[in-house]
Amino acid sequence: MPKALEGVRVLGATRMLAGPYVEMLLADMGAEVLHIELPGQGDDSRYFAPLINGEGSCFIASNRNKKSITLDLRTEEGQEIFRELAQNSDIVVENNRPGTMDKWNIGYESLKEINPGIIMTSVSGFGQTGPYRNRAGLDIIAQAMGGLMFMTGQEDGPPTRVGNAMGDFLVGLYAVYGTLTALYYREKTGQGQHVDAALLDSVIAVLENVIPNYVALGKVTSRIGSRIPGIAPYNIYKAKDGYVVIGVSSNTLWERFTNVIGRTELQEDPRFATPSLRVKNVEELDVITQNWVSQKTVEETVSILNEAGVICGPVYSVDQMIQDPHVIAREMAADLEHPIAGKLKVSGVTPKLSLTPGIIETAPPTLGQHNEEVYKGLLGISEDRLKTLTERGVI
Amino acid sequence: MPKALEGVRVLGATRMLAGPYVEMLLADMGAEVLHIELPGQGDDSRYFAPLINGEGSCFIASNRNKKSITLDLRTEEGQEIFRELAQNSDIVVENNRPGTMDKWNIGYESLKEINPGIIMTSVSGFGQTGPYRNRAGLDIIAQAMGGLMFMTGQEDGPPTRVGNAMGDFLVGLYAVYGTLTALYYREKTGQGQHVDAALLDSVIAVLENVIPNYVALGKVTSRIGSRIPGIAPYNIYKAKDGYVVIGVSSNTLWERFTNVIGRTELQEDPRFATPSLRVKNVEELDVITQNWVSQKTVEETVSILNEAGVICGPVYSVDQMIQDPHVIAREMAADLEHPIAGKLKVSGVTPKLSLTPGIIETAPPTLGQHNEEVYKGLLGISEDRLKTLTERGVI
Numbered sequence: 001m002p003k004a005l006e007g008v009r010v011l012g013a014t015r016m017l018a019g020p021y022v023e024m025l026l027a028d029m030g031a032e033v034l035h036i037e038l039p040g041q042g043d044d045s046r047y048f049a050p051l052i053n054g055e056g057s058c059f060i061a062s063n064r065n066k067k068s069i070t071l072d073l074r075t076e077e078g079q080e081i082f083r084e085l086a087q088n089s090d091i092v093v094e095n096n097r098p099g100t101m102d103k104w105n106i107g108y109e110s111l112k113e114i115n116p117g118i119i120m121t122s123v124s125g126f127g128q129t130g131p132y133r134n135r136a137g138l139d140i141i142a143q144a145m146g147g148l149m150f151m152t153g154q155e156d157g158p159p160t161r162v163g164n165a166m167g168d169f170l171v172g173l174y175a176v177y178g179t180l181t182a183l184y185y186r187e188k189t190g191q192g193q194h195v196d197a198a199l200l201d202s203v204i205a206v207l208e209n210v211i212p213n214y215v216a217l218g219k220v221t222s223r224i225g226s227r228i229p230g231i232a233p234y235n236i237y238k239a240k241d242g243y244v245v246i247g248v249s250s251n252t253l254w255e256r257f258t259n260v261i262g263r264t265e266l267q268e269d270p271r272f273a274t275p276s277l278r279v280k281n282v283e284e285l286d287v288i289t290q291n292w293v294s295q296k297t298v299e300e301t302v303s304i305l306n307e308a309g310v311i312c313g314p315v316y317s318v319d320q321m322i323q324d325p326h327v328i329a330r331e332m333a334a335d336l337e338h339p340i341a342g343k344l345k346v347s348g349v350t351p352k353l354s355l356t357p358g359i360i361e362t363a364p365p366t367l368g369q370h371n372e373e374v375y376k377g378l379l380g381i382s383e384d385r386l387k388t389l390t391e392r393g394v395i
Numbered sequence: 396m397p398k399a400l401e402g403v404r405v406l407g408a409t410r411m412l413a414g415p416y417v418e419m420l421l422a423d424m425g426a427e428v429l430h431i432e433l434p435g436q437g438d439d440s441r442y443f444a445p446l447i448n449g450e451g452s453c454f455i456a457s458n459r460n461k462k463s464i465t466l467d468l469r470t471e472e473g474q475e476i477f478r479e480l481a482q483n484s485d486i487v488v489e490n491n492r493p494g495t496m497d498k499w500n501i502g503y504e505s506l507k508e509i510n511p512g513i514i515m516t517s518v519s520g521f522g523q524t525g526p527y528r529n530r531a532g533l534d535i536i537a538q539a540m541g542g543l544m545f546m547t548g549q550e551d552g553p554p555t556r557v558g559n560a561m562g563d564f565l566v567g568l569y570a571v572y573g574t575l576t577a578l579y580y581r582e583k584t585g586q587g588q589h590v591d592a593a594l595l596d597s598v599i600a601v602l603e604n605v606i607p608n609y610v611a612l613g614k615v616t617s618r619i620g621s622r623i624p625g626i627a628p629y630n631i632y633k634a635k636d637g638y639v640v641i642g643v644s645s646n647t648l649w650e651r652f653t654n655v656i657g658r659t660e661l662q663e664d665p666r667f668a669t670p671s672l673r674v675k676n677v678e679e680l681d682v683i684t685q686n687w688v689s690q691k692t693v694e695e696t697v698s699i700l701n702e703a704g705v706i707c708g709p710v711y712s713v714d715q716m717i718q719d720p721h722v723i724a725r726e727m728a729a730d731l732e733h734p735i736a737g738k739l740k741v742s743g744v745t746p747k748l749s750l751t752p753g754i755i756e757t758a759p760p761t762l763g764q765h766n767e768e769v770y771k772g773l774l775g776i777s778e779d780r781l782k783t784l785t786e787r788g789v790i
Contacts, residue, residue: 002580002584004576004577004579004580005576005579005580017603025572029576048625049624049625049671049674050604050608050612050614050624052607052608052611052612057604057607057608057611057612058603058604058625060604060607061603061604061606061607062603108749121746126721126725127725127747128747129724129725129747130720130721130724130725131720131721131724132721135701135706136704136706137706138629138642138644138706140621140623140629140630140631140640140642141640141642141706141707141708142708143640144631144638144639144640144708144709144710144711145708145709145710145711145716145719145722146711146716147711147712147713147716148557148558148559149621149631149638149640149710150558150710150711150712150713151558151559152547152555152556152557152558153548153549153555153558154548154549154552154553154555157549157552158549158620158621158631158633158638159621159631159638159710160547160548160549160555160620160621160631161547161620161621161622161623161631161640162543162547162557162561163543163545163546163547163548163616163618164543164546164601164602164603164605165603165623166557166561166601169565169600169601170564170568173565173568173569173572174568174745174746175746176572177420177568177571177572177575177746178745178746178747178748180572180575180576180578180579181399181400181424181575181748181751182399182748182750182751183575183579184399184400184575184578184579184582185397185399185400185750185751187579187582187583188582189397191750192750193748193749193750193751194748194749194750195746195747195748195749196746196747196748196749197745197746197747198725198745198746200721200722200725200727201725201727201743201745201746201747202745204716204722204727204728204742204743204745205564205727205742205743205745206559206561206564206742207559207713207742208412208453208456208457208559208560209445209452209453209455209456210559210713211456211713211717211728211740211741211742212447212452212455212456212731212736212739212740212741213445213447213452213713214713214714214717215717215728215739215740216447216452216736216737216739217445217447217452219445220712220713220714221558221712221713222712223558225553225555225556226535226544226553226554226555226556227556228535228556228560229444229445230443230444230453234533234535235535236535236539236544236553236554236555236556238553243539243544243553243554244539245535245536245538245539245544245556247533247535247536249533276444279444306530311530311531311532311533311536312536313536313539313540314539314540315539315540315544315545315554316539316540316541316542316545317542317545317615317616317617318542318545318602318605318606318608318609318615318616319609319615321540321541321542321599322606322609322610324540325525325526326521326525326526326527326595327540327595327599329524329525329526330521330522330524330525330593330595330596332595332596332599332600333599333606333610336607341607341611342611344607344610344611345606345607345610346606346607347599347600347601347602347606348596348599348600350569350573350592350593350596350597350599350600351516351569351570351572351573351590351591351592351593351596352522352523352524352573352590352591352592352596353573353576353577353588353589353590353591354503354588354589354590354591355577355580355586355587355588355589356576356577356580356588
């Protein structure tokens with residue numbers, strides 16, 4: 001199978017989650033990614049609990065399909081080697097504090113001089129510009145300042161963090177969108193550029209109509225549990241043995257839904273005659289729906305509703321999710337054989353490309369696994385010099 | 396300023412949120428996007444509450460920088476015109492139920508015959524393959540079945556939907572990642588392909604290490620409020636007049652934090668000596684942190700901690716967020732002048748590209764605003780035929 005990004009070399013001076021995730025998205029599509037790690041120590045995420053046979057599962061989850069080389073970018077010699085690597089690369093991904101790459105003389109302006117086609121993608125908490133550019137960011141800070149936490153949670157409860165590091169994934173996805181846009185432009189013109197992706201910006205970018213609703217209508221979107229403002233019923237309901245979600249998003253679905261729960265009289269009920277009346281009277285609708293679901297198991301509810309063509313689904317925990325036949329068929333819990341951690345599963349590749357499908361080819365590398373290959377093979381560094389560099393801790 | 400995707404024409408047979416968002420990401424970077432809508436009716440999201448001067452704010456939020464043409468794809472003549480448009484396009488984005496485009500004879504296999512370079516990006520609830528491919532999906536279904544809801548919420552509360560349509564944004568972002576990957580490959584080889592993006596797959600893709608943690612360690616990730624498993628303190632705290640978040644993610648930060656809250660004796664406390672001990676004794680740490688925050692306003696807390704270099708931030712509602720000087724400097728609440736809805740703000744463009752920055756150039760189009768331009772200008776349809784097509788409701 002051909003790989004879409006075959007021949008694209010990516011230099012990754014990143015650690016933790018967001019930066020490594022950008023690299024992984026490029027690697028999944030066939031780019032050669034050199035993940036640069038601190039000699040003798042490596043990416044912090046290698047040590048984050050929980051460990052699987054001593055290997056951090058965070059690192060395992062975000063570093064497949066890559067090569068690992070060690071290089072101390074704080075040393076002048078390390079910077080010189082980085083510049084040599086950058087001359088032979090297409091993309092640099094980095095998630096250091098803004099200004100750090102410049103301080104090390106490997107910022108975009110320096111690299112552009114030696115390789116005008118280079119694309120540098122910088123991932124940071126607050127971006128390369130603006131008053132907070134020098135502040136460190138974390139996923140939870142972006143979720144909070146971006147307005148997402150305030151909107152997430154129960155109506156009578158506190159703002160709530162989304163249960164994964166969503167900000168890190170969002171900034172990773174926006175960064176790869178910018179990087180591939182820049183790569184296409186470079187293919188046309190030969191010119192590289194600097195892509196500036198920020199955690200905070202990325203959370204703000206997914207706020208739907210929240211900003212115009214406030215600016216034009218004065219509406220401050222707040223927490224409403226699992227409901228949404230425009231559709232009812234659309235919520236989570238408790239079955240005998242777990243939870244289900246149901247979304248009745250059209251008049252056709254409303255008819256199907258009231259038929260299948262044996263409440264056809266609701267179709268004539270003036271309180272529920274239109275979508276906006278159903279939203280207005282959502283409390284009553286949720287009680288009706290909850291009462292119906294309460295008498296059934298998750299499996300019964302989902303099977304009855306699906307058969308009737310009503311949009312619904314079980315609320316899965318991870319153990320249930322990875323056993324779902326559809327998830328299995330889509331290979332979204334994908335096999336990964338790790339030399340130390342053993343046989344695992346990880347989140348699969350998406351989307352599915354018909355001609356150049358992304359694949360999981362190699363396990364996350366051990367620290368410095370590809371030093372010889374890269375330093376000798378690509379840069380032609382001699383055995384002797386490599387030994388010296390290693391002894392001095394540069395590599 | 397040059398535009399990265401100048402000269403790329405995108406045909407969008409989509410509606411609602413996820414599909415239109417893919418189109419918008421391409422439009423923001425300079426592609427010409429023709430958003431196809433049902434004659435006389437248009438995209439459903441034009442009517443979704445809330446309305447701003449009669450214009451649905453959902454539509455406003457996801458359709459800037461595009462052109463609108465009307466075309467009834469259910470008619471044979473509409474399909475014929477679509478094929479003509481596809482011959483003159485680079486990318487087709489669609490979010491109909493799987494099989495619909497084939498039924499209309501404008502599926503990938505048909506379009507490929509008349510335009511081998513065409514890239515078709517299909518966005519759907521469950522994807523083009525697998526046992527549930529014919530089921531309709533909604534954001535909440537993907538959040539539930541993908542395992543994200545189970546992980547989001549308070550420890551003693553129910554699974555909770557993320558407060559925006561996160562599944563729709565995720566699938567939009569993954570779809571654009573696949574589309575740009577395919578566009579790069581086409582630039583190299585001339586070959587197009589079919590990109591299959593699914594809501595459910597996209598939620599599973601962002602589960603971090605949740606799958607390997609279960610498969611290797613039997614750990615089922617569940618709800619823990621705003622904490623995370625690996626760092627403490629890392630949580631939301633209630634100040635006098637609102638909420639703040641604080642993340643003490645290293646030993647250096649722990650030292651700074653205990654210094655600034657005047658609790659240096661904690662540095663010698665064996666309960667908190669290492670990051671993993673702090674995680675183990677998170678309850679005590681959260682009480683200590685909460686007590687300190689309780690006596691201060693949000694602004695006091697954030698200003699004291701930021702000055703000390705401790706990672707923190709306010710929990711913003713939308714009205715607070717759009718006034719933040721950094722958000723203003725990054726133009727993440729961007730101006731949009733709408734001919735009917737008036738002067739608005741919407742989520743800005745991210746990431747920032749140095750050479751070909753994405754920009755907001757035109758307001759979301761009115762229904763069929765570009766019919767003449769496209770049908771006469773691009774396809775050379777005569778005034779007479781256009782009139783007939785309009786009368787018959789094809790356009």
